[in-house]
Every structure is written in C-alpha cells, then in structure tokens.
Amino acid sequence: MQHYTFDCIYLQIDMDTIEVSNLNRQFLFRQSHVGQSKAKVARDAVLRFRPHISITPYHANVKDSDFNVNFFKQFNVVLNGLDNLDARRHVNRLCLAAEVPLVESGTTGFLGQVTVHVKGKTECYECQPKPAPKTYPVCTITSTPSKFVHCIVWAKDLLFAKLFGDKNQENDLNVRSNDSCSSSENKNNVFERSDDEDWEQYGRRIYDHVFGYNIELALSDEETWKNRTKPRPMYSRDVLPDKMTQQNGNADKTDDLSPASAMASLGLKNPQDIWCLMENTRVFLEALKLFFTSRKKEIGNLSFDKDDQLAVEFVTAAANIRAASFNIPLHSLFEAKGIAGNIVHAVATTNAIVAGLIVIEAIKVLKKDGCYRMTYCLEHPSKKMLLMPVEPFEPNKSCCVCSQTPLSLEINTHRSKLRDFVEKIVKAKLGMNSPLIMCGLALLYEVGDDLEKDMIENYTANLEKVLSELPSPVTGGTMLTVEDLQQEFTCNIYIKHREEFDEEKEPDEMVLSGWTQAPPEKKDDKTSIGNGASTSKSLPTEPMYAQKDTEVKEISDGTASPGKKRKLPEFSEGCTLDQSNDADETMNHKKIQKLDDDDDDLVMLDHWGKDTCKKQRSQ
Ligand SMILES: Nc1ncnc2c1ncn2[C@@H]1O[C@H](COP(=O)(O)OP(=O)(O)OP(=O)(O)O)[C@@H](O)[C@H]1O
Numbered sequence: 001m002q003h004y005t006f007d008c009i010y011l012q013i014d015m016d017t018i019e020v021s022n023l024n025r026q027f028l029f030r031q032s033h034v035g036q037s038k039a040k041v042a043r044d045a046v047l048r049f050r051p052h053i054s055i056t057p058y059h060a061n062v063k064d065s066d067f068n069v070n071f072f073k074q075f076n077v078v079l080n081g082l083d084n085l086d087a088r089r090h091v092n093r094l095c096l097a098a099e100v101p102l103v104e105s106g107t108t109g110f111l112g113q114v115t116v117h118v119k120g121k122t123e124c125y126e127c128q129p130k131p132a133p134k135t136y137p138v139c140t141i142t143s144t145p146s147k148f149v150h151c152i153v154w155a156k157d158l159l160f161a162k163l164f165g166d167k168n169q170e171n172d173l174n175v176r177s178n179d180s181c182s183s184s185e186n187k188n189n190v191f192e193r194s195d196d197e198d199w200e201q202y203g204r205r206i207y208d209h210v211f212g213y214n215i216e217l218a219l220s221d222e223e224t225w226k227n228r229t230k231p232r233p234m235y236s237r238d239v240l241p242d243k244m245t246q247q248n249g250n251a252d253k254t255d256d257l258s259p260a261s262a263m264a265s266l267g268l269k270n271p272q273d274i275w276c277l278m279e280n281t282r283v284f285l286e287a288l289k290l291f292f293t294s295r296k297k298e299i300g301n302l303s304f305d306k307d308d309q310l311a312v313e314f315v316t317a318a319a320n321i322r323a324a325s326f327n328i329p330l331h332s333l334f335e336a337k338g339i340a341g342n343i344v345h346a347v348a349t350t351n352a353i354v355a356g357l358i359v360i361e362a363i364k365v366l367k368k369d370g371c372y373r374m375t376y377c378l379e380h381p382s383k384k385m386l387l388m389p390v391e392p393f394e395p396n397k398s399c400c401v402c403s404q405t406p407l408s409l410e411i412n413t414h415r416s417k418l419r420d421f422v423e424k425i426v427k428a429k430l431g432m433n434s435p436l437i438m439c440g441l442a443l444l445y446e447v448g449d450d451l452e453k454d455m456i457e458n459y460t461a462n463l464e465k466v467l468s469e470l471p472s473p474v475t476g477g478t479m480l481t482v483e484d485l486q487q488e489f490t491c492n493i494y495i496k497h498r499e500e501f502d503e504e505k506e507p508d509e510m511v512l513s514g515w516t517q518a519p520p521e522k523k524d525d526k527t528s529i530g531n532g533a534s535t536s537k538s539l540p541t542e543p544m545y546a547q548k549d550t551e552v553k554e555i556s557d558g559t560a561s562p563g564k565k566r567k568l569p570e571f572s573e574g575c576t577l578d579q580s581n582d583a584d585e586t587m588n589h590k591k592i593q594k595l596d597d598d599d600d601d602l603v604m605l606d607h608w609g610k611d612t613c614k615k616q617r618s619q
C-alpha cells in the first residue's frame with residue numbers, strides 16, 4: 001500500500017520478506033535481497049531513481065491497530081496491492097471511514113483488474129459480495145469423483161488430514177474407518193498402527209483400506225453405479241507385490257539434514273513426469289513412512305501446505321491412485337501441486353500492466369479528475385482488446401459496508417452457539433477482526449487488550465452458549481449489532497430462527513442475506529452498467545467494442561480461487577487527463593476510437609491521451 005501526494009511523500013506497508021519466487025515479477029528486488037523486508041528494499045530501490053522524495057517503509061501487517069482511521073486520514077489516496085480478501089476488506093473499511101479514495105488491484109495469471117473506490121461516488125470494494133471459494137459436494141468427493149480435482153480434494157482434505165492432522169477434527173473418512181465387516185478391518189480404528197507392524201505394513205494396510213476395501217463397500221450400493229462407470233478396488237499387493245525395501249535398498253535411510261522427500265529416496269527426479277500406478281504406490285508408501293519417521297513431531301498438527309514437498313508428494317500419489325481407481329487420467333506432481341495449492345503462475349507482464357494502471361488511476365484521484373475507470377485485463381481479446389476500461393459503478397444501496405444496510409441471518413437459535421456466529425458470520429463473512437456484539441444494550445462479546453479478567457471469562461463462557469440461552473437471549477426477531485471499532489464499521493443483523501438446513505448446500509447451518517447485488521441502474525445517457533455479478537443479466541445497451549457476454553473474472557484474493565464473473569455491458573468512454581479539475585465532466589468524454597481490425601497483437605488503450613487512443617504491440 002502506498003501513499004502519494006504531489007509533494008511526494010510515500011508510505012508503504014508490507015508484512016512480507018522477499019522470496020526467490022518473487023524475483024520474476026517484482027522488479028525492484030534482486031537475488032541479494034532475498035529474506036529482506038519488501039517495504040524497506042522497495043523504498044531503497046525507489047530512492048535510487050528519485051533521491052529527493054520521502055518514503056517511510058513499514059514492515060508490518062496493515063491490520064495492526066496502529067494503522068487506524070487517523071493514520072489513513074493523512075493520505076490523499078491509498079493503493080492496494082494485496083493478495084487476500086481479508087486485508088483488502090479491512091483497508092476498504094478504513095478508507096471509507098477516513099474518506100480516502102482507494103485504488104484496488106489484483107492479478108491472477110493473465111487476468112487482472114484495477115478498480116477505483118471513492119466514498120459516495122463509486123461502489124466500495126465490498127459493494128459486490130465476493131464469491132466463496134469453490135467447494136464440492138461431499139458425496140462427490142467421498143463417493144463419486146469424476147475429475148482429478150475431486151481426487152486431490154479427497155487426498156488433501158480427507159486422507160492427509162486424517163493421517164497427519166488433528167485427530168479430533170470431524171472427517172468423512174471416519175465414516176468407514178470403524179467398520180469391521182471386512183476380514184482386514186477387525187480393529188477398532190484402522191488408522192491406528194499396531195506395535196507389531198512396520199511402516200510399510202502399516203502403509204499397505206491404509207492403502208488397502210482406502211483404495212480397496214472402501215471402494216468395494218461403495219460398489220455394494222448398486223443404485224449409485226447404475227449410470228456411472230464403476231470404480232476398481234485397488235490392493236497394494238496387486239500393484240506392488242514385493243516389499244519396498246527389497247526393491248529399493250535405501251528406502252529405510254532418512255537423511256536428517258535434507259528435508260524428507262519420497263521422490264528423492266525413490267530416485268524420481270522430474271516433477272513433470274506422470275508416474276505410473278506402481279510409482280504412485282511406491283511414493284504413497286514412502287511418503288507415509290517418511291512423515292511418521294522424520295516428521296514425527298508434526299503429526300497431529302499438519303494441514304496441507306503447497307510449499308511442503310513431502311505433503312505434495314503424498315497428495316499427488318494418493319490422488320493419482322484414487323484417479324486410477326475411478327478411471328480418471330493421472331497427473332504429474334507439478335500439475336497436482338498447482339491444483340492442490342490453487343496456484344496460477346504469476347505473469348510479469350500482467351503485473352506490470354496493472355501497476356501502470358494503478359498509477360494512472362491514482363494520478364486521476366490526485367488531480368480530482370473524477371473520470372475514473374475500472375480496467376480489466378482479459379485472457380482472450382474481445383474485439384481485439386485485452387484491456388477493458390469500464391466506468392465505475394455507483395454504490396450498491398444494499399451494501400452493508402458503505403450503505404450500512406441491515407442484514408438478516410437465518411440460524412437455529414437453539415442449536416448454534418455464539419462461537420459459531422462469531423467465527424462463521426462475524427469473522428469469516430463480515431471480515432471483522434476485533435468484533436463487539438450487542439443485543440440491545442447488553443454486550444455479549446468483545447475483543448480487546450484492555451478487558452478486565454472477569455469480562456474475558458464472561459465472554460468466553462458466552463461463546464460456548466447457544467444463542468437462545470445467552471444472558472440476553474437471541475431468538476427469532478432479535479436485532480444484533482456487530483461492530484468493529486478499528487474498522488469503524490457497524491452492522492445490524494436481524495435474526496430469523498430456522499429449524500432445518502440443507503446439509504449439502506448450507507453446511508454452516510446459517511444463511512446471511514440482505515447484502516445483495518444492486519439492480520442495473522441507468523445513469524443518464526452515459527454508459528449504463530449493470531451491477532450484477534450474475535452472468536445471466538441482460539444488458540441495457542449495445543456494446544461498442546466488448547461483446548455482450550464478455551465475462552470478467554474479478555480477482556479477490558490473488559490466488560486461483562474462482563473470481564466473480566461480471567458481464568461487461570460496453571466500453572466506457574475515454575476522457576482526457578489534462579482537463580481542468582472542475583471542467584464539466586461530460587464535455588471531456590471522448591469516444592474511444594475504433595481500433596485497427598487487422599491488428600492481432602496485444603492492444604493497449606491509452607484513452608487518456610490527447611490523441612484519444614493509441615495502440616501498442618506486444619513483443
Ligand atoms: N495484511 C497484510 N499486511 C501487509 N501486507 C500484506 C498483507 N496481506 C498481504 N500483504 C502483502 O501483499 C503482497 C501481495 O503480493 P503478491 O501476491 O504479488 O506477493 P507474494 O505473496 O509475495 O507472492 P506469492 O503469492 O508468489 O508468494 C505481499 O507482499 C504480502 O506481503
């Protein structure tokens with residue numbers, strides 16, 4: 001985040017240090033900077049070509065309480081280059097409270113966007129509810145996978161979690177782990193290793209249980225397979241008859257100095273190779289053994305991490321064995337890692353384009369130009385354009401952040417605890433960090449450093465109570481007030497009691513509503529842009545250049561999580577930058593010139609220049 005004024009004082013906040021993987025696109029950093037603070041190195045690099053400006057770097061989390069509304073009030077504009085929704089929402093709220101314009105940005109691979117948010121004039125960053133990360137129905141993951149991603153989700157969220165994560169966490173693999181109707185499954189818990197088993201025997205038993213016995217059990221439900229290809233049960237003795245140690249002399253050696261890797265101990269080198277079923281089986285058994293021998297201390301606390309090589313090896317192998325069983329094509333470790341970690345490889349060009357667009361919008365804010373554009377980088381040209389400027393939307397009147405519209409929450413007030421409400425609604429959905437919850441005048445919950453001991457005990461006890469049994473009972477018809485003092489954000493939530501929820505569609509047993517898409521609005525004769533995230537909304541006017549159904553993915557967390565799709569109604573009109581501040585805005589609107597249709601290269605619009613429009617070619 002940076003601050004820019006014409007007398008050139010910048011502040012930048014970043015909590016990260018420089019990694020090797022940043023160097024391909026974060027041009028201010030060099031190999032020698034790896035490990036150092038991004039904010040500090042960026043400051044030094046900029047000072048080398050602008051020695052007379054003042055820059056204050058903060059190597060800190062932007063959510064720290066020091067960065068409060070008063071801190072934000074110093075600035076003329078805030079530029080966001082964050083990679084997660086949480087921090088973005090936080091900055092949005094502080095900018096609204098401090099009434100400072102926000103230039104927000106994001107990239108994912110070839111996609112990118114820059115949007116401008118000015119309180120009262122344009123929508124805020126949260127006017128459009130952000131999409132939840134893609135989830136899959138439990139039964140698809142546990143019983144009827146049809147894509148490789150289903151096998152990956154099974155391998156990392158169920159099997160990996162079951163073997164190496166918190167044993168007390170509910171896990172759908174529990175369902176069948178206690179079953180004792182198979183000859184090999186007459187123990188209480190098949191996931192427990194018995195004293196007389198070596199690691200390979202244990203690994204093979206897990207293998208046979210999850211890839212063999214569980215599949216046979218699933219096959220017995222004939223109804224499921226009427227219109228589906230039946231999976232094939234897999235047993236390790238059929239795939240790998242010999243003991244690993246006989247085939248692979250060094251399988252028992254673990255080198256404590258180098259991080260454990262099943263690929264390394266099995267001599268598998270290329271992560272882009274697709275392993276055969278036997279190789280996957282060997283990696284599965286070896287990775288399992290390595291976790292229990294060289295990573296013993298972490299067992300019970302592990303969750304899948306894309307940067308943990310052994311975890312990626314285990315998940316790749318397990319997903320591939322399951323894929324083979326369900327007739328789904330196998331994938332390389334490189335591909336599996338990308339899917340499991342939601343990785344979209346960063347493209348330097350996209351980042352550079354987006355950085356340039358951020359500066360252009362920031363200059364407009366500083367000049368009080370008023371002619372802001374949200375610009376989207378498209379993956380495929382639409383009418384030969386890869387950059388699509390759109391006039392900003394008006395604030396969404398039902399946005400609970402900038403319009404403070406009350407929300408309503410359907411919840412079972414006899415079953416859900418205050419803790420569920422705090423975690424799943426207040427923190428996860430509303431993005432509050434330090435919430436305070438009130439029911440009328442009664443304070444039910446509060447977070448803060450200066451709380452008395454008895455208050456903390458009180459609130460902790462409240463967290464474990466169901467809503468209807470709180471000191472001030474929360475039932476159908478109650479209006480709760482939720483507030484975050486740091487963000488200066490208050491939200492009223494109307495409670496509706498509901499008995500039953502759909503397990504698949506509403507697993508949280510809570511439905512928050514009221515924060516809806518704004519209907520399409522017509523803004524004079526100017527570009528009229530529907531605010532709907534729905535891809536099915538019809539558009540009010542014919543596009544000049546963009547196709548009606550052009551879909552734009554808005555990147556909300558800088559990862560590959562699916563972005564919101566919006567239809568672009570049409571190109572917005574261009575405008576000049578060098579207009580006087582108070583000139584009639586509409587006078588300065590110029591139509592973007594039609595671009596040369598014969599030109600197939602990357603086309604960039606310079607729609608602020610006097611020449612109305614230029615185009616540039618990519619190399
Ligand atoms: N709460 C926060 N406070 C301060 N900086 C943050 C916060 N959240 C994210 N950031 C910063 O946002 C930046 C996002 O940039 P980007 O995604 O390009 O870099 P990266 O995370 O280093 O890259 P990669 O995703 O490849 O590891 C990071 O430098 C990160 O430190």
Ligand SMILES: [Zn+2]
Nearest residue numbers: 124127399402
């Ligand atoms: Zn809003």
